[in-house]
């Protein structure tokens with residue numbers, strides 16, 4: 001069975017990648033992931049706040065989107081000290097490149113388009129095969145309009161692609177008012193890949209302690225419908241590789257994303273829950289599905305149910321909304 005896949009020009013043995021998270025910051029775990037068949041790893045993000053560049057633009061965003069800073073500090077609680085600074089990050093890239101023979105994708109998290117982009121060049125020099133931009137900007141100030149937020153994203157892409165020659169992907173937020181237009185703007189700015197979607201952690205309130213608590217729950221398969229829909233819509237509409245992220249836990253989840261048009265499928269929660277060897281089970285399951293459906297390669301299956309190829313594209317759109325709601329049959333309600 002031919003599972004070979006191309007992602008932003010990188011040749012992968014199969015479409016299964018480990019998305020940014022703690023496993024990818026542990027060399028031994030990455031070795032285990034590679035042994036289990038994972039075809040690429042994305043490192044946890046190097047955060048702009050960690051780089052602590054005294055950039056005017058960072059000041060601007062931190063002041064105007066004040067809550068964003070607090071949010072990003074509590075964004076990934078309990079992640080230990082594996083992200084303690086840029087030098088350790090660069091050293092980790094170099095160590096992984098020696099330890100495994102799969103592409104290593106660095107992830108940068110920031111909001112400004114100056115200062116920290118220097119690190120894009122440094123991760124490239126350290127051996128990263130590609131860069132994923134995890135732009136995490138919560139515009140809490142009502143004076144910050146969508147245009148400014150979109151412009152900040154494209155400016156970051158623009159400055160990073162001018163700094164490096166390795167491919168750059170953007171891990172997109174699902175909260176743009178026009179995701180397809182935004183996807184195109186990012187690609188026009190130079191993004192070679194789009195990761196759909198970033199999964200933002202929503203804080204909770206503890207009523208007993210009267211505190212706001214950062215809450216990180218691992219995903220479930222139910223959450224993959226949002227990326228599934230947008231992968232299907234964007235397939236063939238933007239000239240970039242598409243990576244599906246969020247809620248991919250099983251071989252069936254992975255197969256759905258490929259059918260919708262994903263070039264690669266990424267996992268974090270499933271690997272944290274089940275351990276690195278889960279990748280082998282997912283790949284075995286994927287091969288079984290391909291055999292059962294009589295596809296001789298993953299390429300044949302890719303995008304078969306994308307918007308462009310689907311006989312009922314309305315199923316991915318609002319046209320189906322009323323039909324779906326109307327067709328709902330309540331169960332368990334009292335007569």
Ligand SMILES: Cc1cc2nc3c(=O)[nH]c(=O)nc-3n(C[C@H](O)[C@H](O)[C@H](O)COP(=O)(O)O)c2cc1C
Pocket residue numbers: 019020021022043044045046076079107134171197198199216218219220245246247248266267268269270
């Ligand atoms: C503990 C943990 C740490 C994470 N760290 C990062 C990170 O540093 N950068 C990033 O872009 N995403 C990070 N993520 C998000 C994942 O890469 C992924 O996009 C998200 O968990 C959704 O995928 P999943 O459903 O497979 O978990 C993290 C997720 C978890 C659970």
